[in-house]
Amino acid sequence: MTIEHKFGWGPKTMPRPSESEMNRLAGMVSRGELHPVLNHTKWAELRAEMLTAPAEQHPQFRARSVFAPPDFCTDWDGEFYYHVHPVADLEWMELQATSTDWLLGILRRHSIPYSTEDGVVRVWGYTRPGPQPVWQ
Numbered sequence: 001m002t003i004e005h006k007f008g009w010g011p012k013t014m015p016r017p018s019e020s021e022m023n024r025l026a027g028m029v030s031r032g033e034l035h036p037v038l039n040h041t042k043w044a045e046l047r048a049e050m051l052t053a054p055a056e057q058h059p060q061f062r063a064r065s066v067f068a069p070p071d072f073c074t075d076w077d078g079e080f081y082y083h084v085h086p087v088a089d090l091e092w093m094e095l096q097a098t099s100t101d102w103l104l105g106i107l108r109r110h111s112i113p114y115s116t117e118d119g120v121v122r123v124w125g126y127t128r129p130g131p132q133p134v135w136q
Helices: 002-006 019-030 040-052 100-109
Strands: 060-065 088-095 114-117 120-124
Touching: 040 088, 040 100, 088 100, 100 120
Parallel strands: none
Antiparallel strands: 060 088, 088 120, 114 120
16 A cells, blocks of 8 residues: 555645644635635645656755744755645745746646745735735
8 A cells, every 4th residue: 555545645735734624724825814825725736746857856845834933944855755745834835946937837737826925936825914924
């Protein structure tokens, strides 16, 4: 039995947070603390593209959860199969690859909104009240 069959997820689907975490997220959205930007399907499309990326692109990511302490994000990581889930609580994910044009082409092809923050491509899962990213 493959891990996809065991857990019910694969390259185009991913596990979701627990019910209590989903309730907590829903509360944050309903109170206006978070504004949803990217849905589960778009995250899965992005992940599937990274899993099938040409080796020479060497895509990597770092991410921030809406539940993380202020100013925390993960270290850069290239393991998209096991390390990019669940995505329901991702505030943002920064991406890098050998070719920025290749990366931006994927985001545009899938209509995934992104911004450039300090020269790094950032895909948003949620934004918070206040100044918003400049979408590209």
